[in-house]
Amino acid sequence: MRSLSQSPKPMQTPAAKVFHWVSFVSLFLMITSGLQIYNANPVFGGRGGIHIPAIFGLGGWLAGGRHWHFASMWIFALNLLWYGVYILVTKRWQHRYASNKDIKALMVSQNQKRKNYAWHRLVYTSFIPFLLLAIYSGIGMYKPAQFYWIVDSFGGWDALRITHFMTVPITIALATIHSQLGRKVGGDRLTDSMFWTDS
Amino acid sequence: MSPQNSSDPNLDPNLDPNLDLDGTDLVPRRRFLTLAGAGLLTIGFGSLAEGVVGGLSEPLNQKFESLIFKPQQPVPEFPLNAIEPDKLIVNSFRGTPAINPLTYRLTVDGEVNQPISLSMQDLRNLPFVDMVIRHVCVEGWAAIVQWGGVRLRDLVAIAKPSATAKYVYFYSADGYYESWDIDSALHPQTLMAYQKNGQDLMPEYGAPLRLASPIKLGYKLSKWVTRIELRSELGQKRGYWEDLGYEWYAGL
Numbered sequence: 145m146r147s148l149s150q151s152p153k154p155m156q157t158p159a160a161k162v163f164h165w166v167s168f169v170s171l172f173l174m175i176t177s178g179l180q181i182y183n184a185n186p187v188f189g190g191r192g193g194i195h196i197p198a199i200f201g202l203g204g205w206l207a208g209g210r211h212w213h214f215a216s217m218w219i220f221a222l223n224l225l226w227y228g229v230y231i232l233v234t235k236r237w238q239h240r241y242a243s244n245k246d247i248k249a250l251m252v253s254q255n256q257k258r259k260n261y262a263w264h265r266l267v268y269t270s271f272i273p274f275l276l277l278a279i280y281s282g283i284g285m286y287k288p289a290q291f292y293w294i295v296d297s298f299g300g301w302d303a304l305r306i307t308h309f310m311t312v313p314i315t316i317a318l319a320t321i322h323s324q325l326g327r328k329v330g331g332d333r334l335t336d337s338m339f340w341t342d343s
Numbered sequence: 344m345s346p347q348n349s350s351d352p353n354l355d356p357n358l359d360p361n362l363d364l365d366g367t368d369l370v371p372r373r374r375f376l377t378l379a380g381a382g383l384l385t386i387g388f389g390s391l392a393e394g395v396v397g398g399l400s401e402p403l404n405q406k407f408e409s410l411i412f413k414p415q416q417p418v419p420e421f422p423l424n425a426i427e428p429d430k431l432i433v434n435s436f437r438g439t440p441a442i443n444p445l446t447y448r449l450t451v452d453g454e455v456n457q458p459i460s461l462s463m464q465d466l467r468n469l470p471f472v473d474m475v476i477r478h479v480c481v482e483g484w485a486a487i488v489q490w491g492g493v494r495l496r497d498l499v500a501i502a503k504p505s506a507t508a509k510y511v512y513f514y515s516a517d518g519y520y521e522s523w524d525i526d527s528a529l530h531p532q533t534l535m536a537y538q539k540n541g542q543d544l545m546p547e548y549g550a551p552l553r554l555a556s557p558i559k560l561g562y563k564l565s566k567w568v569t570r571i572e573l574r575s576e577l578g579q580k581r582g583y584w585e586d587l588g589y590e591w592y593a594g595l
Binding site: 172173176181182184185187190199200201202203204205206207208209210211212214215218287288289290292295301305327 | 371382383385386389390391393394396397399400401404408411412413418419477479480481482483484485557558584587588589590594595
């Protein structure tokens, strides 16, 4: 199989790499500081409820978790914003994300590689609605008086809290699957191309 | 470590022929351990640096927060049947102080032209306002509560504030202290409350008089308030929790 490794190296645009890196780091900061905040009053069960092990909480205490959360939120959200504009302007959204072709491939294709690729595109595309949901529900929790209509759209505070929290396990699950599918369709070379390799 | 071969479960033979099989650096377990190590280091050093992160981000966040805050706009209220009587958790930093409501006085002074001292009866004679709002705690829980009392802006107006007043300090009988920006203090739904859910306030909830508002987090809503001081500047001390590291503005 070694002889086959002469196909072109996978390449990523610098914009995609910057976006991927900033997403990766800022999501880590948002999730770990969020878990620190969570522990002040667990969503499930209140003070006597299920706590997250302290080692996963960034900030050391509630105020520290909030400092990190409300600093990182700008980096996280503005990164999504500029990349959203970028994929619109460059029309990457038309061919870089899951489409009907991928759905069709999953249903009828006999080609396992094509199917893996379809799954890969489907999974990384599905990050988008969940990350936007995390921001939307987060704004509602950060400013529930000024954005009362966001709280109302969830039917109340508890539903809003649970939704905001659930974006954490969903994002972690998607990231895990995404990393494995990335290996599956492109191997470590593909992973490297997104993180390190010069293009 | 032996070279990778087809027994590696990650190398399904159906898969991409482009897989780079060179180099033992590309072992997922090693990558995973590196990532986990980097993550734990970030959490460790990041937790130590939380004060720095807060110091850098809080002034910017505060500018943004006060920019989008609408001082005159009331927050929509809830119907009476939305009240959640069991959800309001009692928090205090050193228990409930004993206050005799008959001898209790509230002082309003500082940057005012006419300092005042009021009894509970004086306060009850002022225009009564009530509201059903969401009380939100920094810990993450919230409760819909009805509060009744006097608008703080009405009290401040009686004391005739000077134009230089920019901040409002609240001092409580238990030693708790807080400071607010004047815009939030004069918001129409910032009350000095003596009623909760239609009944006289109980001591553990702040009787005889406490702050209630939908626009600030719970730790800004002092209980057992005995003195309200208007100031032109923030002092070194800005609030019990704030002086320990909590955000000062804490607007909702």
